[in-house]
Amino acid sequence: MSNVVETVKELVEPILESHSFYLFDVEFVKENKSYYLRVYIDKPGGVTIDDCVLVSDELSEKIDALPEDPIPEAYFLEVSSPGAERPLRNDKELKEAVDQYIHVSLFKKLDNQKAYEGTLLKVDEESIELKLDDAKQTVIEVPRELIAKSRLAIKF
Incomplete structure (x- = not known):
């Protein structure tokens, strides 16, 4: 399956560059009885449905034009934004x-x-600093080794 992901990354990168988008992630997964090829794209200011359709159409054409199909299974192609609450997967x-x-x-x-929400103030190798949305606007330091997952959040 990683060969599928790598092949799709190679095919989609030039498409994204030509439209000033960037690749957030690619996944090829089986859910129930169906396979899904998911391509997550982004650009400054966010992507639109039209952007996703454009990339989906161009990627489909490129995959169909290959002499050998890199994905032997029937699958659904989904091109989308990583979302407003996208994961923060790495230091960058x-x-x-x-x-x-x-x-x-x-x-x-x-x-x-076991969970916190707040404004991220600082990131270093050892910890992150968050300003909580409580009455005191408390600032806490969270050691990096304690962080299981982090993502953008929508403040209500």
Whole structure:
């Protein structure tokens, strides 16, 4: 399956570059009895449905034009944005999220909580700093080794 993902990445990158988009992720998964090829794209300011349709059409054409089908199974192609609550998967994405509202899930409790939401103030190798949305606007330091998952969050 990783060959499918790598092949699709190679095919989609030039399409995305020509439209000033960038690739967030590609996944090829089986859910129930169906296979899904999911391509997540983004651009500054976010992508539109028309952007997704454009990339889907161009990628479909490129896949169909290959002499040998890289995906022998029947599948559904989905091109979309990673979403407003996209995961922050690595150090680069965390640093780009400084000054944004995020959700952090922890492996174990910190101050009696396993999850926090707040504005990301600082990221370094050891920890992150969050300003919580409580009455005191508390700033907490979360050790990086405690972070199980982090993502952008929508503040209600």
